[in-house]
Amino acid sequence: MAKKSSKDRMNNEINAGSMADIAFLLLIFFLVTTTIAEDKGVLVKLPPWSDEPPPPLKLNSRNVYSVLVNSSNQLLVRGEPMPINKLKENTKIFIMNPNKLENMSESPTEALISIKNDRGTSYKTYLEVYNELKAAYNELWDEASQKKFGKNFEDLNKDQREQITSAIPLVISEAEATAFGEEK
Amino acid sequence: MHKFNKKVGKSKPAISTASLPDIVFMLLFFFMVVTKMRDTELKVSINTPSASELTKLEKKTLVNFIYIGRPTKKYEKEFGTKPRIQLGDKFATTDDIPLFLEKHKVTVPEAQRPSIISSLKVDSDVTMGIVGDVKTALRKAGQVKVNYSAKKRERTK
Numbered sequence: 001m002a003k004k005s006s007k008d009r010m011n012n013e014i015n016a017g018s019m020a021d022i023a024f025l026l027l028i029f030f031l032v033t034t035t036i037a038e039d040k041g042v043l044v045k046l047p048p049w050s051d052e053p054p055p056p057l058k059l060n061s062r063n064v065y066s067v068l069v070n071s072s073n074q075l076l077v078r079g080e081p082m083p084i085n086k087l088k089e090n091t092k093i094f095i096m097n098p099n100k101l102e103n104m105s106e107s108p109t110e111a112l113i114s115i116k117n118d119r120g121t122s123y124k125t126y127l128e129v130y131n132e133l134k135a136a137y138n139e140l141w142d143e144a145s146q147k148k149f150g151k152n153f154e155d156l157n158k159d160q161r162e163q164i165t166s167a168i169p170l171v172i173s174e175a176e177a178t179a180f181g182e183e184k
Numbered sequence: 185m186h187k188f189n190k191k192v193g194k195s196k197p198a199i200s201t202a203s204l205p206d207i208v209f210m211l212l213f214f215f216m217v218v219t220k221m222r223d224t225e226l227k228v229s230i231n232t233p234s235a236s237e238l239t240k241l242e243k244k245t246l247v248n249f250i251y252i253g254r255p256t257k258k259y260e261k262e263f264g265t266k267p268r269i270q271l272g273d274k275f276a277t278t279d280d281i282p283l284f285l286e287k288h289k290v291t292v293p294e295a296q297r298p299s300i301i302s303s304l305k306v307d308s309d310v311t312m313g314i315v316g317d318v319k320t321a322l323r324k325a326g327q328v329k330v331n332y333s334a335k336k337r338e339r340t341k
Contacts, residue, residue, distance in 0.1 A: 016205065023208040030215035039247070041232075041303060041331040043239040049323035071311075085340060119313035123306050124233040126315070127332055131235040135339055138237055177316040 042131055047173070062103055063110045065094050069129055071120030084128060091136035095168065108140075108168040116175040130172070137170045144168060224273045228253035233308040235334035246300050247331075248288040250281070252314055253307035267310045269318065281321040305333040 067087070068076040075082050082090065095111045097104040105111035113133055117126055141153040144164050149156060153164060230253045241247050251270040255263040259275075269276050271284045289297060302322055306315055322330060 016202075019205040020201070020208055023205050023212055027208055027212045027215065030212065030219055034215055034219045039241040039244075039303070039333070040238040040336060041241070041333040042235050042237055043301075044330045044332060046319060046323050046328040046330055048326065048328055049320070088340065117312050117316075119311060119316060121312040122308070123310045123312060123315055124308035126312050127233050127235055127308075127334060130332075131237050131334075132340070134237040139339075177312055179313075 042127065042134065044130070059112065060106070060110075063105045064112050064114055065091065065105075066114045066116070067129060067133070069115070069117040069121045069125060071118040073122055073125040075129065084125075084132065087129065087132045088136045088139070091133055092140055095136065095140060109166075111171070113172045114175060115172060117177050119177050119179050121177075133172055134170075137168065140168050141165065224249075224270075226251065226270070227256060227259050227273070227275060228268055228270050228307070229256050230305050230307045231309075232305060232333050232335055234337040235332075236337055236339040238334060238336055239331065241301060241303060241331060243296075243299075246292060246296060247303050248285065248300065249303050249305060250284075250318060251305045252310055252318065253305075254309070267307070267314050269314070278317045278321040281318065282325040285322075285325050285327050299329070300327065301329045301331050302327050303331045303333055 066078055070076065075084060075087065077087065077090065091113070094104050095108050097106075115129065115133070138153070141164050144167065145151060145153045145156055145160070148164070149160055153161065156164070228251050230251055252267055253270075254265055254267050255275075263275055269278065269281075271280055276284070285302070289300065292300060304315070304318065319330070322328070
């Protein structure tokens with residue numbers, strides 16, 4: 001009797017039917033705890049800190065594109081107010097200077113963008129301005145690489161990218177914020 | 185015609201569920217791989233602005249996160265409603281940033297240290313004052329690669 005039952009047991013297989021349940025349980029756990037992280041952002045390289053004030057640069061004022069953002073989030077571009085949706089187009093024109101105007105950059109390599117903001121400027125506006133300026137450069141790079149290689153800038157290899165970015169270098173300098181409109 | 189008649193009389197076979205665990209495991213592994221456990225509790229409310237020129241943060245181990253925003257309801261009483269900085273899982277000031285960066289730096293192999301990126305997760309309502317202070321602190325600590333976290337949107341025409 002006992003012998004027979006042990007033989008029976010040997011023939012039994014482990015029931016794998018509950019495996020699916022266990023896996024589902026784990027699956028649901030991971031589904032709930034997952035946060036598909038939105039780890040994307042505007043990449044910026046800050047200038048390194050130095051305690052001495054930088055030597056005054058001799059810059060031709062025609063090559064500087066100054067963008068001021070005040071504490072009520074208004075833009076002043078080269079002394080003229082400008083809505084933010086025009087910023088990208090105007091920046092592109094300034095850098096490339098297609099009509100060879102006297103008051104715009106001598107060449108893309110000479111062009112310099114300068115941003116200055118108040119302490120009361122909202123972060124949203126600041127990032128938007130930065131984003132527009134970066135977009136202007138990205139579009140110029142795309143156009144240049146289409147012309148030169150017939151490809152988008154993203155699809156170029158490292159060497160080709162360098163050729164493009166050295167012809168149109170991205171120079172955005174940021175001045176210290178002015179203490180105005182500090183948060184209450 | 186009688187080709188179709190053949191069906192009649194055949195017993196219905198049960199659908200085999202033997203492969204169900206495999207399918208579920210496949211899904212499970214997918215989620216296990218893409219999951220990033222939320223290791224820090226957010227004590228400030230953050231709603232990042234949107235931007236179009238985004239760069240993806242590739243290596244998670246090379247990134248440290250700095251959060252700036254107003255304290256959430258739970259911490260309002262203790263810390264007020266002014267924008268605050270959160271490093272790791274606690275509130276901090278700009279003076280704590282160098283130590284925070286150093287603590288993260290030692291976990292990274294020496295060869296990769298120059299490519300460490302600081303991800304700034306900043307609420308869109310915050311003003312530049314506090315962000316500027318953090319930027320200055322980062323520059324003083326020699327951390328110049330910064331990523332302003334943002335949501336994706338289309339480029340404006």
